[in-house]
Amino acid sequence: MTPTSTLTDRYVETILRRLPDRQRPDIEKELRASIADAVDDRLDAGGDPAEAELAVLTELGDPERLAAGYADRPLQLIGPALYLDYVRLLTTLLATVVPAVAAAVGLVRGLQGAPALRVIGDPLEAALTAGVHIVFWTTLVFAIIERTAAPRRTSARSWTPAALPEPPSRRARYGELITQTVLLVLFTTFVLLSPVVSTETDAAGDPIGMLSPWLWETGIVYLFIALVVASLGFSFAKYYVRWSVPLAVAGSLVLIACAIALIWLAANGRVLNPAFVEAAGWPPSVPRWIATGLVVTSVGTLIHTVTVLVNGASGGVGTFTVQLARTLGAEVTGICSTRNAELVHSIGAHHVIDYTREDVTRGSGRFDVVIDLAGNHRLSEFRRVLTPKGVYVSSSSAGGVVLGPLPRLIAAAATSPFLSQRLRGLASRRSTEDLSLLAGLVAEGKVTPVIERTYPLNETADAIRLREAEHARGKIVLTA
Template sequence: MTVTTTLTDRYVWATLRTLPDAKRADIERELRASIEDAMEARLESGADPDEAERAVLLELGDPIRLAAQYAERPLYVIGPSMYPDWIRLLKLLLATVLPIAGLAVGTVQALIGSTIGEIIAEVVLVLLGTTMHLIFWTTLVFWIVERAGSTWQGSGWTLAQLPDLDDGKHVKLSEVIGALGFAALVAVLMIWQQNFSFFTVDGRPLPLLREENWSFWWPYVIVVLALDALVLVAVYGRRRWTYGLVATKAVTNLAFAIPAIWLLLADRVFTSAFLERLDWGTADPHTVLTVIGVLTIGISAVWDVVQNLIRARRARL
């Protein structure tokens, strides 16, 4: 009998993902064989296959603990009993608090008229400080609870905590939602900045983007980003990448990247008043923004194509 259910695959993947690549193949074979043997023993006793699988995985326990055993590394940052809860809480806090803090600080700095350089510096400082505080205080609380002689052995682990399988072949729902949300956000910000800007001149809002491009280029950008997101919707519907979908995604990437880079190089993106408003010392704002924009757009487009080709190849294996 071969165990190939999604639940078992998710458990195996959750165990292997923190192990060194060189050990994963051997450990995966050993772990799957162990699960299979344990299931066969239960099935011979008349157990239901699904229930037998769930019981075996629950007996194996938290994948974080199992991975540590395979890697022969102790979980003593906090203590074996509390470590899984500590690391999960810390990851959750970092993923939720940092984006909110960065956005809030950036918005406040922009509203008080700080330069781009000042905004970036302030955001970086706040993110570094917030990260240090989150790690320190979270660790301190767990340390105090453990050293106080608490009998608490953690919140317990259930199968519902298994992460979704990520085999590199598929598009996650979060990716689709992110792409659709990004396209919508760009459209809203492009329209918003025309009449409501962080920058003002004589009390009037200062648009960042050239108004004449609304005759074609800005609507074109919005449409292309929407089509790019819809390609991910199609991939999600197919449940895997194909070379045809990779080619379609590459076309939408190029349809955005080539005009965007050309507009940047031709100085047809930002308004002259906005560039004059930026005070970066001896650095030319147009040159700096163009270099950053071209590198970001170019690298992102190439990386996206390469990543999607890898996914399509894996889906064919």
């Protein structure tokens, strides 16, 4: 059998993600075996391994369609042949038509000078009605096609393995994406409704918008919203599409443009409407505070936060590493088992990956620093999740029976000089200076040693048993 490569892994995972849990193990086994057999056949015929794999996956076709075929949906309303197109069309319509209807109704109500409650309530009602209609009519049309048309065998869109998405890595990242989307919708709604929905009115009873009319007169407001939407688009692309340098650079440029625009507007007093400030009776210091807040927030988005991955975050070394990285201002992701996830969160990790459920090296997350305390992945796998100038530090004794971690450390030392990434091994050294620094952080409450259990010295054997059998949480302490 030919060992599966990353491409096959991604292909298989794309299928498995769309199947019920109970079906996954059997189908994974079956799929991998048939892919490996087909690749072997091509190799026997004298092909190149990478080309053989590519050809086999291309022949198998769109994994989403294959998954729809695998999923047993008895008495289905929409069968496997159409299910995927049905879901794609439905989600596209819901994601585009519903917000457009809501925005249009909101704009019309605003222009009609309707009361604030109707300007907000009517779009929501219209969005709900549009959503129900879209679901009903799309389902009806597909159900009719399902029962009348001959089943299709070919995919509506051509597919190649290059289209395989990176498996979404961290649920936390998905949560961030959703939060970002909700904030964007709220922000855009607030900005667009600002001229027509206001707490203040002029002598004629017309609303006085909170934001400067100059933003509309010059069209800057639409440019700014376009930049913010583009920045969200890049966040989605980084999550669903393969991470690449051009994508990251383009995303950063858009983010920088947003921040610079906001700083300029705030610094030049172009954000708030002076007439609104006057009508609301705000003291002159309020606009200044708002402008300062906007500048600080914008500068904050420009400052790059170092992302650190701690593999083995719940152990004796990992619990200190997580807290130290957090204290130094990094965005920390810790890897541990399910039972220790809560602990790793509680000591300051922003994100936690459960290694029994998710393989970080197959995800789309990228880290500036990887601190490997578990040694359960090959160096090349960790290099995939490192940023181009990232640093990998191995401090794990895990490895083969004879040489232990030595091959990994030698590989790191030998390849590092030829790479933009830096790969290092780290051996502990006793240093009074380091210990004093650590003691100071503990005294300040910035670092708290995690101690699973304390044993008297004569129970040392039990302490070692606990450590070896169950991976102690944090440290085990022996007292005299």
